[in-house]
Amino acid sequence: MMSEHPIAAAALSTAVPSLALDEVGALVGRLYGIDGSVKSLVGERDQNCCIETADGTRYVVKISNPSEPVAVVDFQIAALEHVARVSPDQPVPRVVRTLGGHTCDTVALAGGVQTTVRMLTYLDGVQIRETPRTAAQRRAMGTVLAELNLALRDFTHPSATHDLLWNVSAAHRLAAKLDAIEDAPRRALAESFMTRFNEHVLPRLPALRSQVIHNDYHLYNVLVAAEDHQRIVGIIDFGDMLHAPLVGEVATAAAFHMAGSADPFEGAAQFVGAYHATLPLSEMEQEVVADLMATRHLITVLISEWRARRYPENRAYIMRHNPAAWEALSLMADLSRDQARDRLLTEVSKGKSQ
Secondary structure (H helix, E strand, C coil), X not given: CCCCCHHHHHHHHCCCCCCCHHHHHHHHHHHHCCCCEEEEECCCCCEEEEXXXXXXXXXXXXXXXXXXXXXXXXXXXXXXXXXXXXXXXXXXXXXXXXXXXXXXXXXXXXXXXXXXXXXXXXXXXXXXXHCCCCHHHHHHHHHHHHHXXXXXXXXXXXXXXXXXXXXXXXXXXXXXXXXXXXXHHHHHHHHHHHHHHHHHHHHHHHHCCEEEECCCCCCCCEEEECCEEEEEEEECCCCCCEXXXXXXXHHHHHHCCXXXXXXXXXXXXXXXXXXXXXXXXXXXXXXXXXXXXXXXXXXXXXXXXXXXXXCHHHHHHHCCCHHHHHHHHHHHHCCCHHHHXXXXXXXXXXXXXX
16 A cells, blocks of 8 residues: 555646647637647646747646646646735746636546646746856855745645645655665665654654745756856746745755765755845754755655656656666765755855854
């Protein structure tokens, strides 16, 4: 038996919708009155397409996984609209309304299954993964995420606490997937970090502040200006958003900065230091942020290997973070919890001493 909640598992175990591009184009024309060329975009759970009109205006149409509750889609839409109201300078997509003035609508998939369709503005920019890593860029990412979290701080929604496997604070629910790791040394490595989470993080979680977080702020989902790779012009993919401990947001994002430097903690420390300068972490959050960074790598390997076996046709996308996650776990296994924490908080500590 799997220990995870069935709703959370369903979102990752139901096939992505696969409407033909001409069907998507006809759908967009009918619902939005927009005529344009259609191009597929990658996605983990949803079918995403870019619509480009004759004058060059672009939009993103998202056809939700049929397992995604309508209330969760409404939560994601409401969050974007909240940010647009309270912090209009935030570089996030805007919701495009249908001809009828609605923020979303429904579409029939094969077999008559109904799911939700919505449209967002397209943000121009270069994915950070395609640019050289620099300290200034990492610090900019930390600052912008903190600003986004401040914008979301007072946002509430009935579906904000929905089930999601990509939630570092719920890693214990993935324990049953450890058995699926065939390589014995890797399985032992993953088990050791699951034990670390259960013993040192899980008991502290109820005392940590929580709010709605982006939860997927990484090098694929942050865009920079083509002429200035330190200027962030877009934050995309709010599909993993949920109400959870704020420190999980920081740890999840920091995990993606362990690659690209001779010292695997250098980039992550720069990111966390800049975040902390804008939205300070409490002492207890500082105590567990490195543990949760490791936990993000742990759930990455567990979920990606499980999903790649289920959907080999989408393996390249599903496994894109897997090798780096295993490497990070191996590196962190050589350090004590205190050593990992202190190295991650190097720039936070510098700020205290100044």
